[in-house]
Amino acid sequence: MALQTAPPRLGSQRTRARGSLLLLLLCLGWVLPSRAQAADVRLALLTSRLQRTSRDLSWQQPELTVLLPRARRGAEKKACPPGREAQVVDENLFFYEEWELEACMDGALLATQMRQVNRIPFTYQQLHIFKRKLDEFYPQGYPQSLIERLSYFFLHVTPEDIHKWNVTSLDTVKSLLKVSQGRGVDVQVAALIARYVGGGGELDKAALDTLATFRPAYLCVLRPEQLGSVQLSVLWMTTPQDLGACSSLQMAVLYHKAHTAFQNVSGSEYFTRIEPFLGGASTEDLRAFTWQNISIDAAAFKKLPTEAVLSLTVAEVQKLLGPNLVGLKAEAGNVPLRDWISRQSQEDLDRLGLGLVGGVPNGYLVLDLHSREASSGSPHCLGRGPGPVLTVTASLLLVSVLS
Numbered sequence: 001m002a003l004q005t006a007p008p009r010l011g012s013q014r015t016r017a018r019g020s021l022l023l024l025l026l027c028l029g030w031v032l033p034s035r036a037q038a039a040d041v042r043l044a045l046l047t048s049r050l051q052r053t054s055r056d057l058s059w060q061q062p063e064l065t066v067l068l069p070r071a072r073r074g075a076e077k078k079a080c081p082p083g084r085e086a087q088v089v090d091e092n093l094f095f096y097e098e099w100e101l102e103a104c105m106d107g108a109l110l111a112t113q114m115r116q117v118n119r120i121p122f123t124y125q126q127l128h129i130f131k132r133k134l135d136e137f138y139p140q141g142y143p144q145s146l147i148e149r150l151s152y153f154f155l156h157v158t159p160e161d162i163h164k165w166n167v168t169s170l171d172t173v174k175s176l177l178k179v180s181q182g183r184g185v186d187v188q189v190a191a192l193i194a195r196y197v198g199g200g201g202e203l204d205k206a207a208l209d210t211l212a213t214f215r216p217a218y219l220c221v222l223r224p225e226q227l228g229s230v231q232l233s234v235l236w237m238t239t240p241q242d243l244g245a246c247s248s249l250q251m252a253v254l255y256h257k258a259h260t261a262f263q264n265v266s267g268s269e270y271f272t273r274i275e276p277f278l279g280g281a282s283t284e285d286l287r288a289f290t291w292q293n294i295s296i297d298a299a300a301f302k303k304l305p306t307e308a309v310l311s312l313t314v315a316e317v318q319k320l321l322g323p324n325l326v327g328l329k330a331e332a333g334n335v336p337l338r339d340w341i342s343r344q345s346q347e348d349l350d351r352l353g354l355g356l357v358g359g360v361p362n363g364y365l366v367l368d369l370h371s372r373e374a375s376s377g378s379p380h381c382l383g384r385g386p387g388p389v390l391t392v393t394a395s396l397l398l399v400s401v402l403s
C-alpha cells in the first residue's frame, strides 16, 4: 500500500531482491550488448541502487546517461507477443526485455501514467525507450498536462525537447526545479526558464531562490527587471559563458549587481570578478575604475560597451589602462576603440605616443594628414579608422594638394 501512496521508499527487501535479479541478468549479459559497457553500466546501476536506498527516487544520474547503449539492433521491429501488451505501467514492465518494451509499450499509456513511471526503478535503457515512445507520441512537444506531471522524468529530456514546450504554470516550474537540484541539468533548467519567461511568466522569490542553486546558465533569459531580483550569490557563480547571450540592457543590470556582490573583495581580485560583466559598465563605472587605480587591459577594453567608452577623454583612457596602454594600439581598428578614436582630437591622441591615427584633425591639416599617412605606411587607414568627417576632409585635402 505504501507503494501506492508515497513516492517509493524502495529500500525494502523487494527492491534489493529485484536489484540482485537485475545484477544477475546483467552478469549474464542479458541486458547489454557489450562487456565493456556492461561493467560501466553495472557500476552505474549499483551506484544508483545504493543511492535509491538512501534517498527517494535517486535513480536518475544524468551524467551516466551517456553510458546508455543503443537499443539492440534487429530487435526493434518485432511484434508484441500475445498477452504482453502493456495495459498499465507497473512493476511487471521492469522485467520486460527491451525489444518487448519497444513492441508492447504505448506513448499514450506512458503519458497518462507518468507517476507510475517515476515510481518504479526502471533501468536507464528502459527509460530511454519510454522517452522515445513519448517523443513519438508528441512530436510537437509534450502538452502542459504531461509537463506538470513529469517530475523525475524531466531529468531525461533534452533542452531541444524543452524548447518545444509551452510552460505557463509557476508551480510546474517549481516542481521541475526541485527534481533538478544537484542533477547537473543546468542547461535543461535554463531552457525551462526560457520557455516560462518567454511566455510571459513571472518568477517569484521562492523560484529565484531555488534557481540560485543552479549554474546560472539561465541569466540571459531573464528580463532586466527579473535580473534585478536575482540573489547576489548567483553573481559569484557566474562564468563568462553564462553571459554570452545577454543583451546590453541585461548586462547593465548584471554589472551593477556584480559590483554590489563583489564589495567584499578589492584590487585585482575585484577586477577578475567584475571583468566578465564589463559589457554592462557605464562611463561612470569606468571612471570609478580610474579612481580605484584599477588598470584594465586591452582584452577587457575590447568588451566595454561603445557608448560607455565614447564619453571618456584621452586622459581618462590613459588612466584606465595605466601600464596596459601600449596594448591598445593593436585594438585601433576594432570597436569600441575605433569609434572612440574618431571622436578624439588627433592632437590629444598624439600625446598618448601610441601612433593612433584617425582622430579629428586640427590645425594644419595637410601636414598632419601627410605625416600620419607616411608614418603608418598603411594605405587603407583612411577607410578603416576615422569617421566620415575625416574621410571627406582627407579627400578635399588630396584634391587641394593635387591642384
Ligand SMILES: *[C@@H]1O[C@H](CO)[C@@H](O)[C@H](O)[C@H]1NC(C)=O
Residues within 6 Å of the ligand: 140, 141, 142, 143, 144, 164, 165, 166
Ligand atoms: C504551444 O502554444 C502554441 C500557441 O498556442 C501552439 O501552437 C503549440 O501547439 C503549443 N505547443 C505545445 C507543445 O503544446
Ligand SMILES: *[C@@H]1O[C@H](CO)[C@@H](O)[C@H](O)[C@H]1NC(C)=O
Residues within 6 Å of the ligand: 233, 236, 264, 265
Ligand atoms: C565575499 O563574499 C562571498 C559571498 O558572500 C564569499 O563567498 C567570499 O568568500 C567573500 N570573500 C572575502 C574575501 O571575504
Ligand SMILES: *[C@@H]1O[C@H](CO)[C@@H](O)[C@H](O)[C@H]1NC(C)=O
Residues within 6 Å of the ligand: 291, 292, 293
Ligand atoms: C592611486 O594611486 C595614487 C598614486 O599612486 C595614490 O596616491 C592613491 O592613493 C591611489 N588611490 C587608491 C584608491 O588606491
